[in-house]
Amino acid sequence: MNRKKIITFLIFFVIELIFVISAVSGQCDRCSGTGKIICYNCQGTGKVQTSEPVEICEYCLGFGVIQPTITKKSAFAQTGDKEVFVSGTFENDQTDGIYGMAIAEVIGETTTYTNSSERIYFPPNEEILVTVIVNNIPNDDWNWISKFGNLKTNIYLSNIDSLSCPLCGGDGILTPLATCSICYGTGFTDCPDCNSNFGLTGGVTTIGVIAIIGLVILSTIIIRRRKITEKDLRKMSFYEYQNWIIEKLSVERAQIRDSRLGIDGYTKDGEAIQINQSHNVGKAEVYKFANILSKKKIRRGIIIAFNFNDDVFEAINGARQHFRIIIETVMVKKLID
Known part of the structure; x- marks a missing residue:
């Protein structure tokens, strides 16, 4: 009997066993036939608080908020009819849009004249031009300001x-968390009513053991012939997918604090790794990662994803120019044997 016939036989064998089990058993009411229930210890999160004291967040110093970074790229001014047009270009380095107000100053001989803009929206990772008009300048000061070389201005947010x-x-605080010792981080435990017997109750122990043996044999034969594919990785939970990447690269898993920021691991050389299970990673994700690395004073990083948008290379160059950070992209298919 060749391999193909053996596999076919085992498939029908296991299917028949499942029908037999279903016939002599009923679906477990407690787990709805899944064989698993939510872990009582961590309430399904996979994490529990430790006895370690709560820490003040070092990133925001306990305030819960941070002051965003908007960089002034350039500034210039020109005069009109007893008024000065003060302009500046600003770039929002954050991954979220931010509102702010521009303040313009015109420095006279003895007095500084100011004016402010309306509330302005600064899109994430974009550079915009802001112009504020300063007028109502008295004649004496205007005559002095309008002379060549006397125009001095400033604009800020x-x-x-x-x-x-x-x-x-x-x-504003960091609560130390540890992996749940009951469910080992999965968030689920075996159902005590059906003892995880495929979510079925009744006299199924012997038949269940036989079915499991058949499944193991079948799985062994199939797995030996079939390697993991991108489709398999896409269907995994993110936790399983992340574990596969980390084990494949033999890298160190990041601490919870870094994981919350978006860093999933580190290479032996200290390069930060971000693991994405999305299909199209683009410019926004790269800039966000670069911003995180900049604040952590890490100079090299790797982003892993199934594929990347065309604008990702523009963002990589931008990260190198603006943050002095080198980011490498790796497609998952390169990690599959």
Whole structure:
């Protein structure tokens, strides 16, 4: 009997056993036939609080919010009819849009004249031009300002919205967490009513053991012939997918604090790794990762995903120019044997 016939026979054998089990048993009411229930210890989160003291978040110093970074790229001014047009270009380095107000100053011989803009929206990772008009300047000062070489101006931002701290989630504190010792981080435990017998109750022990043996034999034969594919990885939970990547690369898993920021692991050389299970990673994700690495003072990083948008290379160059950070992209298919 060749391999193909053996596999076919085992498939029908296991199917018949499942029908027999279903006939002599009933679906477990407690787990709805899944064989698993939510872990009572961690309430399904996979994490539990430890006895270690709560820490003040070092990223936001306990305030729960951070002051975003908006960089002034350039500034210039020109005069009109007893008024000065003060302009500046600003770039929002964050991954979230932010509102703020621009303040312009015109420095006279003895007095500084100011004016402010309306509330302005600064899109994430974009550079925009802001112009504020300063007028109502008295004739004496205007005559002095309008002379060649006397025009001095300044423009800056004020009343910028704060952002919720990405590390503590806005709580201002970090509660130490550990992997649940009951469910080992899965969030689920075996159902005590059916003892995880395929979610079925009744006299199924012997038949269940036979079915499991058949499944093991069948799985062994199939697994030996079939390697893991991208489709398999896409169907995994993120936790399983992340574990597969970390084991494949033989890298160190990041601590909870870094994981909350978006760093999933580190290479032996200290390069930060971000693991994505999404299909199209683009410019926004790269800039966000670069911003995180910049604040952590890490100079090299790797982003792993199934594929990347065309604009990701523009973002990689931008990260190198603006943050002095080198980011490498790795497609998952390169990690599959």
